[in-house]
Structure formats: C-alpha cells, structure tokens
Amino acid sequence: MADTPPSAPSLYESREPIFPRRVSGPFRNLKWALLAVMLGIYYITPWIRWDRGPALPDQAVLLDMANRRFFFFWIEIWPHEFYFVAGLLVMAGLGLFLFTSALGRVWCGYACPQTVWTDLFILVERWIEGDRNARLRLHRQKQWDLRKARLRVTKWVAWFLIAMATGGAWVFYFTDAPTLLRDLLTLQAHPVAWTTILVLTATTFAFGGFAREQICIYACPWPRIQAAMMDEDTLTVGYRDWRGEPRGKHRKAEGAETLGDCIDCRACVNVCPTGIDIRDGQQMACITCALCIDACDDVMAKIGKPRGLIDYLALSDETRERAGNAPRPVWTHVFRPRVLLYTALWTLVGVGLVVALVLRPPVEMTVAPVRNPTFVMLSDGSIRNTYDVRLRNKHGEDRLFALSIDDAPALTITLEGEDDTTVDVRANETYLQRVYVTAARGTPEAQNERTEFVLRLEDTTTGDMATKETVFNGRDN
Incomplete structure (x- = not known):
C-alpha cells in the first residue's frame, strides 16, 4: 500500500479574540x-x-x-x-x-x-x-x-x-x-x-x-x-527601544545591570485593543489610543524608572535621542508647515460657510423661461413669453410677494391664476408660479430677438427683495 501523503499545512489562522486588560491613567x-x-x-x-x-x-x-x-x-x-x-x-x-x-x-x-x-x-x-x-x-x-x-x-x-x-x-x-x-x-x-x-x-x-x-x-x-498624511515629524505612539533594550527581568543576577528599562512584562500588549506589541515598531493596526503609555508608565513608576519608555514620539526624535540630545518640544512637531496648511484650509472653508450662511437672502426665486415655444403672438400683435418662477418663503409665517419688472418699462407682467402681480406663499414652502411677460406690438422689445430684463420679487411685509436677470424673446423682423 502506498504511503498516504502528508496533508498540506493550512494557510489560514483563525482569529484569536483579544481581551484587553483594564488600565488607568x-x-x-x-x-x-x-x-x-x-x-x-x-x-x-x-x-x-x-x-x-x-x-x-x-x-x-x-x-x-x-x-x-x-x-x-x-x-x-x-x-x-x-x-x-x-x-x-x-x-x-x-x-x-x-x-x-x-x-x-x-x-x-x-x-x-x-x-x-x-x-x-x-x-x-x-x-x-x-x-x-x-x-x-x-x-x-x-x-x-x-x-x-x-x-x-x-x-x-x-x-x-x-x-x-x-x-x-x-x-x-x-x-x-x-x-x-x-x-x-x-x-x-x-x-x-x-x-x-x-x-x-x-x-x-x-x-x-x-x-x-x-x-x-x-x-x-x-x-x-x-x-x-504622516511624515517624520508626526507625533504618534512609539517605543524608545534605545532605552528599553535589551529587555529582560531585572533580577539580582549577573548581567542585570546591562539590561534596558523594559522588563518584558507585556503590560503594553495586554491593554492594547488591537492586540499588537508596540515594541515591534509602528504598525498599521495601531490606532494611537495611548493605553500602552498608561500601562508602561504605571510599571515604570513601580520599578523606579522614569516614565516615557512608551510615549508620543516622532521619527525625527529618535535620531536626536540616540545621539544623546533632548527631543524637540511638542509644539515644533504640531506647528509645522503641513499642519498649518491644513489648518488654514480648514479655517478658510469654515469662514466661507459662515459668511455664506450670514449673507444668504431670506427671499429667493429661480426663473426658468419656457422654451417651447419661445414666444407667442397674441391676436392684437403683442408678443408674450412664459416663465416658471419658483418662489421660496424661508420665514415661519405666510408672506405676500409682489413681482415686477425692472429695466424694461415696455414689458408688462401678469400671473396665472392671480388678479394682480402678488402671490401668497405659505410659511417655509416653495411655490411654483407661472408668469407671463408681454411686449406691445411695435415696441423694440417685441421686435428685437433678445431683450434682457430683471424680474424683481419683493416681500410686502419686510421689504426684502430678490432679483433675477432673464431674457425676453421677441419677433426678429
């Protein structure tokens, strides 16, 4: 009988649940x-x-x-x-x-x-x-x-x-x-x-x-x-291996004086919510929660060593500390060109939103000319254009709005379904109103192909106004 070939090793390792230890700090x-x-x-x-x-x-x-x-x-x-x-x-x-x-x-x-x-x-x-x-x-x-x-x-x-x-x-x-x-x-x-x-x-x-x-x-x-988003000056959680290594138990034995400050208690690992060992260097799984700092500082206090074996560090600090120099002040890491640029952009967008919020008008309208057809000739020879005007009442009560025309005295305005040029818009609603603008026969507006004019909306209660430029289409002779 042929020997049974050994089974191939599994390439999948099942997840081992992480149970972080309680820490204070x-x-x-x-x-x-x-x-x-x-x-x-x-x-x-x-x-x-x-x-x-x-x-x-x-x-x-x-x-x-x-x-x-x-x-x-x-x-x-x-x-x-x-x-x-x-x-x-x-x-x-x-x-x-x-x-x-x-x-x-x-x-x-x-x-x-x-x-x-x-x-x-x-x-x-x-x-x-x-x-x-x-x-x-x-x-x-x-x-x-x-x-x-x-x-x-x-x-x-x-x-x-x-x-x-x-x-x-x-x-x-x-x-x-x-x-x-x-x-x-x-x-x-x-x-x-x-x-x-x-x-x-x-x-x-x-x-x-x-x-x-x-x-x-x-x-x-x-x-x-x-x-x-990070560079060598970004502050993140790190391990001072030049101070902690070689790690080991600080027992009273020959060679103990050559050990670093790390006693390999694994307190930093046991409190980590992602289960990593920060002593292995910066890792993608590190979420910079700094709980390992609290755990390590607590151990250092118990064995009489200075805090900061695990701390917020920048890569640029490592070179300085290995050479025996003090690390740069924290503010030099935080206030540097990249951070200041992001701060300026963030502030600029925020100020822009506040200004736009303060300056936005309480009364608004949009004007959409009806293009099919662009104009209609009435029985008396006058030319009429049709517009769909959307009125927005941003107030908490009903308001009466009046529509009129600026910069074109020969044009007259009428509202569909209304006896005059005013329309009542309910509180905090948008109302679609069909508007007719007419030019009498023989006027330049009726004869010219395009005449620009301004449609004005006025809140009859407060006097607030909104205007919109649009075009009157006449008959090109």
Missing part, C-alpha cells in the same frame, strides 16, 4: 471622558426642542427627508443649499488630515464610532465576566456549564440592548423623536424605521461585540490612507 481617563460626551450627544440630541413657530418642527436637530430640509437649531438648510453640507464634508476631511498629520491616528483612537462603541462593549464585558484573566479563562473553557451560559447570555443581552438603543437613536434624527417613539411602542411605526433600527442594531452588535479590531485592521480604509 491620563489617556484612559481622557478616553472615558470623550466616550461619555460623545455618547451623551448622540443619544440626547434628538430630544432637544427648539421653537421655530407653528409651521415648523420643534426638534433642534432634524434631517427632514420627507420635506427635504435640514434643521440645526436656528439654522435651516434647503435642498438648493446642499453646498453647506458639501462644505461640512470638506471640513471633516480636512480635519482628519489635520489631526493625522499632527498626531497620527488620534481620530481612530479617541473619536471613531467603532472605537467608542467597542470601548463601551468591552466595559460591559468586563463588568459581567471580569478583567482580562477571567475572560481568558472563560474563553478557553471548552465545556459550557450553567455559569458560562449565564455570563455569556447576560453579556449578549446587554450588548443587544445597547445596539438597539444605538439604532433607535439614529432614526430619531430623521423624524420627530417623541412621535416616532410612540409609534414604535404601539407598533405603528413605518417599516422603514423598523428596518433601519434592525440593520443598525445588527451591525453595532456584530462590529462592537465580535469584530472589534478586525474592522480597524481589515475593513477600514483609513489605516492605508494615513501614511500619506
């Missing part, structure tokens, strides 16, 4: 504070009320998709003002470039939603199952008993409730929160609301509870983009 406290603030903003904001009058919703922050409107406290963004949203997205992108060029992946470590909810899920896991060693023992326990089942089910239920609250809070941003909550409790909510909550609950439960660091390492594109 300034960076961990900063992360807790930011987590509380950001989650508070996310969950509470839809319930803040803002009185805009009887014709408008009283929710402070509302993405009113049905009426194509975005409300943010006293600011109201209309569909044709989408450039404000585009400007905010540009500012968000520039902000990411700015912080990454100055402090590495500080966004990922402190403010990314994946990081925030993963921190929250790990906190719940620690409350229920214990710290790292207890969770490791529970994970390695192959046989399920009553205790393991109770702890796991309790944890999963808590995660599910957090995930459901996350999905529920998101849909409250798109409709009146109290009304939607009543509809959800009475099972009368629209299927879109239920579907959105279900999808967000499932993704939050899976990403924050199980995928965790895999989202940061494999799914998120930012680790692969960040290299273009």
Whole structure:
C-alpha cells in the first residue's frame, strides 16, 4: 500500500479574540471622558426642542427627508443649499488630515464610532465576566456549564440592548423623536424605521461585540490612507527601544545591570485593543489610543524608572535621542508647515460657510423661461413669453410677494391664476408660479430677438427683495 501523503499545512489562522486588560491613567481617563460626551450627544440630541413657530418642527436637530430640509437649531438648510453640507464634508476631511498629520491616528483612537462603541462593549464585558484573566479563562473553557451560559447570555443581552438603543437613536434624527417613539411602542411605526433600527442594531452588535479590531485592521480604509498624511515629524505612539533594550527581568543576577528599562512584562500588549506589541515598531493596526503609555508608565513608576519608555514620539526624535540630545518640544512637531496648511484650509472653508450662511437672502426665486415655444403672438400683435418662477418663503409665517419688472418699462407682467402681480406663499414652502411677460406690438422689445430684463420679487411685509436677470424673446423682423 502506498504511503498516504502528508496533508498540506493550512494557510489560514483563525482569529484569536483579544481581551484587553483594564488600565488607568491620563489617556484612559481622557478616553472615558470623550466616550461619555460623545455618547451623551448622540443619544440626547434628538430630544432637544427648539421653537421655530407653528409651521415648523420643534426638534433642534432634524434631517427632514420627507420635506427635504435640514434643521440645526436656528439654522435651516434647503435642498438648493446642499453646498453647506458639501462644505461640512470638506471640513471633516480636512480635519482628519489635520489631526493625522499632527498626531497620527488620534481620530481612530479617541473619536471613531467603532472605537467608542467597542470601548463601551468591552466595559460591559468586563463588568459581567471580569478583567482580562477571567475572560481568558472563560474563553478557553471548552465545556459550557450553567455559569458560562449565564455570563455569556447576560453579556449578549446587554450588548443587544445597547445596539438597539444605538439604532433607535439614529432614526430619531430623521423624524420627530417623541412621535416616532410612540409609534414604535404601539407598533405603528413605518417599516422603514423598523428596518433601519434592525440593520443598525445588527451591525453595532456584530462590529462592537465580535469584530472589534478586525474592522480597524481589515475593513477600514483609513489605516492605508494615513501614511500619506504622516511624515517624520508626526507625533504618534512609539517605543524608545534605545532605552528599553535589551529587555529582560531585572533580577539580582549577573548581567542585570546591562539590561534596558523594559522588563518584558507585556503590560503594553495586554491593554492594547488591537492586540499588537508596540515594541515591534509602528504598525498599521495601531490606532494611537495611548493605553500602552498608561500601562508602561504605571510599571515604570513601580520599578523606579522614569516614565516615557512608551510615549508620543516622532521619527525625527529618535535620531536626536540616540545621539544623546533632548527631543524637540511638542509644539515644533504640531506647528509645522503641513499642519498649518491644513489648518488654514480648514479655517478658510469654515469662514466661507459662515459668511455664506450670514449673507444668504431670506427671499429667493429661480426663473426658468419656457422654451417651447419661445414666444407667442397674441391676436392684437403683442408678443408674450412664459416663465416658471419658483418662489421660496424661508420665514415661519405666510408672506405676500409682489413681482415686477425692472429695466424694461415696455414689458408688462401678469400671473396665472392671480388678479394682480402678488402671490401668497405659505410659511417655509416653495411655490411654483407661472408668469407671463408681454411686449406691445411695435415696441423694440417685441421686435428685437433678445431683450434682457430683471424680474424683481419683493416681500410686502419686510421689504426684502430678490432679483433675477432673464431674457425676453421677441419677433426678429
């Protein structure tokens, strides 16, 4: 019988779950504070009320998709003002470039939603199952008993409730929160609301509870983009190997005096949420959360060594410190040309948006000439053009608008369905009005092929005006 060939080694290694150890210190406290603030903003904001009058919703922050409107406290963004949203997205992108060029992946470590909810899920896991060693023992326990089942089910239920609250809070941003909550409790909510909550609950439960660091390492594109934003002066979490190596246990034995400051306690590895060893150098999986700094500083304090074996460093600091020089001050790393350029661009876009918001008119209109036909000859020989005029009333009450013509006294204006040249537009609505402009027979406007004129819109209550240049098409003789 022929020998059975050996099986080929597997090229796939299954994921080993990461159970970060609890750590305390300034960076961990900063992360807790930011987590509380950001989650508070996310969950509470839809319930803040803002009185805009009887014709408008009283929710402070509302993405009113049905009426194509975005409300943010006293600011109201209309569909044709989408450039404000585009400007905010540009500012968000520039902000990411700015912080990454100055402090590495500080966004990922402190403010990314994946990081925030993963921190929250790990906190719940620690409350229920214990710290790292207890969770490791529970994970390695192959046989399920009553205790393991109770702890796991309790944890999963808590995660599910957090995930459901996350999905529920998101849909409250798109409709009146109290009304939607009543509809959800009475099972009368629209299927879109239920579907959105279900999808967000499932993704939050899976990403924050199980995928965790895999989202940061494999799914998120930012680790692969960040290299273009960083240079040798970017501050990021690093290990001073010239001080820590050779590492080893500092026992009273021959050769101990030749060891570096690192005692190879692996505290930095045990607290890392992505499971890397920062002593191996900068890695794509590092999210710059700085928890390894807190862990290492705590160990250094216990063995009587100075802090900073793991710290925020720049590559340019390594050369200086290896030569025995002090590192450059932090401000020289932060305030450098690339960072200042991003700051200037970010500020420029922000100032532009504020100026555009302040200067935008309270009354607006758009004019669209009807091109088929371009003009009509009436029975008395006069020439008439037709225009579709869209009027926007941005006030919280109904307004009476008057239309008139500037720079062309021979042209007369009439409104379809109206006895005069005024039209009533309801509060916070857009109204489409068909307008007729007529030139009498024999006038230059009736005989010339094109005559430019200005259509003027006036708010009869406040006197606010809007104008629009357009063209009257006459009969070319």
